[in-house]
Amino acid sequence: DIDAAKSFLSSLVNLAEQNINHCSYLPHATPDFTNLSSLELVSSLKKLNLNGNFDFQNTRRVANDFGNRYHFHTMAVLLPKTVSDISITIKHVINMGHNPELTVTARGHGHSLQGQSQSHGGIVISMESLEEPKLHVHTCEQPYVDVSGGELWINILHETLKQGLSPKSWTDYLYLTIGGTLSNAGISGQAFKYGPQINNVHRLEIVTGKGDILNCSATENADLFYGVLGGLGKFGIITRARISLELAPRSVKWIRVLYLDFNLFTKDQEQLISSDNSFDYIEGFVIINRTGLINNWRSTFSPREPLQASQFSSEGKNLYCLEMAKYFNPEETPNSDRFLS
Template sequence: MADTQFRQHAATTGIMVVTRSLAPVVGWWTCVILILLSQINVACSSSHLTPSVIAATDRMFLESLALQGMQLSFDNTTAATKDWGKLRHLEPAAVVYPRGVEDIATIVQAVARSESDLTIAARGLGHSTNGQAQAHNGVVIQMTAMRGIRVMPLGDGASKGAPFVEAMGGDLWVDVLKASLEFGLAPKSWTDYLHLTIGGTLSNAGVSGQSFRHGPEISNVLQLEVVTGKGETVDCSPTQHPELFFATLGGLGQFGIITKARIALEKAPQRVRWVRALYTDFAAFRRDQEFLISAISPFDYVEGFVVANNANPINGWSSVPFEASDISEAMIPGHAGPILYCLEVTKAYSAADLHTIDEVVESMLAPLNFHRELLFKTDTSYFKFLDRLHETEVQLSSRGLWDQIPHPWLNLFVPASSIERFDMLVLKKIMTQDFSGPLLVYPLNKSKWDKRLSVAVPEGPDEIFYIVAFLRNKLPELDGGPTLSTMLEDNDNILRVCEPLRCKQYLPRHQDRIQWKRHFGSKWDLFVQNKQMFDPRAILSPGQNIFSRRRRLVQVDSV
């Protein structure tokens, strides 16, 4: 409809119209919405629309966007209402499958400029646990539609010959590993589970047993391509737009959507010697772990976990050896308490090192204080070790015990000076219950985490802090087993214990602004400033529950 014709129609119907000077800014879709509002007797000046009107107007708005082949679904949104935790189910208004970064920029820019209450969440494979990648009545961008991996074994001019891999935000880490290994290379730092998206882990941190040496995954990123909350596509690095680069890494998706990442590579080993050893004393377990992450020639991977002093294959000592028959109750020391601690380490080697690996590992184990009769070893390929959880995933999925059940997980960063008290108040108590799932406990070096990153780690003088991961699974109902509500109450009780211990949540979700301010501590003011700079309308990642969508009233003239 031409401008004059539109105004004539407006005059005869008595509706309000956008002024000619504003039309290029807000787009003619606004005019169409105003017509719809007038026809159903909704005042244009109203600050709140009824749910049915919001759905209708938002659908018209989204359908009007000029997209480059992007698929837009309003009906098939069930998957976007769920995540790994199975604790929250929020229905989006639409799910989009972008064909390229231009589509993401288009929809973000349009939503940021609109008068609607729409928000946007980027979703990978949905491995968040508390609805962080959901967008109630908003738009979920399905990032797995964005794939493409390029390995540069010789680097380029900017990286001065250092090898790297470029991957899209929707690529999986396991695919990055496969592509890199074709050149004898691999990223330096990992998560324990590789079937996660690049954008998802880099928006948090990405932590595993290599992090004590190389830092988290976000400490090994050379460059990012980010679509900000303004809809601007920006290439950023430590030297190019560094404010956006460091804000985005560990920024919980609050400042931009990661559409591409350049990740540092190193020479990949061929095989690993994989070792597990049991302790009955937490103090000895702690001393050895901290010794290993500070040693001159440490193992390549250092983790630890807690098991109950029973034969339960899920969380007892029978789950520790690589062959269950390698352990028996008679091997457990009589003085052992209700829980045991398992050190898990690896040493990488090549075929040329095969004749020396036994001697090397034995010398590295010699100073440690585990129970010598409770030492278990195996050898495997580097790829199989890194992808070790996939086999478990396949087995449990076939029994309906993987992504089909709730996972009330809780991940914490605990200062080293508080970890023994944490053991007394939490670990020794919770593991006496029916704890179904892994309970990880291992140390990290704070100096490997760049202070400019958004991610919050424990503040204070401690160089070492621990990640403690309560990875509980709500199994199908068992007689006497804990209910889901009981597990969630346990998490709340643990968090109350943590308050005076200066702990931080990893993969956090807090209830209000006060809790978020406490979480980020000295980084909070900068976090807010970055939000105002890169996502001033607060449209990104509403599921994190940090900021609320900011509305802007558009000036209109009545006829």
């Protein structure tokens, strides 16, 4: 109901404020990389036998993220070519002894918030630099794709479609890395049907906090498997994943429905996600009407009903929108119309 929704939103606001307060204590100044301990660390990193390399000069490019609020300057960026490069680096840092100020952070496409993929004075691992086999599609009875943790979801889409397949669950924005979304959850409009992305993973390869390279699944190292999925990177770095696929639809019917009443909006959404065979994608969101926003959408308002359309034309009004999609093949007729009456 409306009170439950308000309570949920209040909890989100409190959580956001806690994150902001936490980040306010983090340092913003550029670390001193000229002291003896920093120079010794740099020297030791240069001596590591890696397939990739460290970049000590062009580090500012990883001192930002999608949130664009925090800019923490790192000492070095690891550009790994192999998973062993990551393992060797982490083991080396551990062998140097306990230093709480020296952190190692995995960075995908940098689409995180609050400086989560940055490392103040530490080491950032650029996961997109991995050159081991990026992805391989397996077209068996239960198809799947083996993919590098630094690969983008958009590239998985392009490659799997060549085989008439696609992942079951997506995020709205696809220029994100596999390891990045699986470390969070990977939620979008298919989650009500298939669960988030972390529910559609068969197997992972992980570099642990000790630098060990381990495989894990629901039956092998299960605690690690479930800890890493949605674990925000606290239990290891995802370097490879095996992701479930399904037959890709050839056509889609895409619908947006606008609401003025929040209760009706949530009631309809709950009814749709609990109905059998309604839609394949359902997502609800709030928008603030701006000049031309609704006019740019293909409208279903009848010209003979100007009053109905005018209700949604007020500048600055809060509107509620259900975005839905029904997948089908050209020889089929989508049965979505019966849910729109």
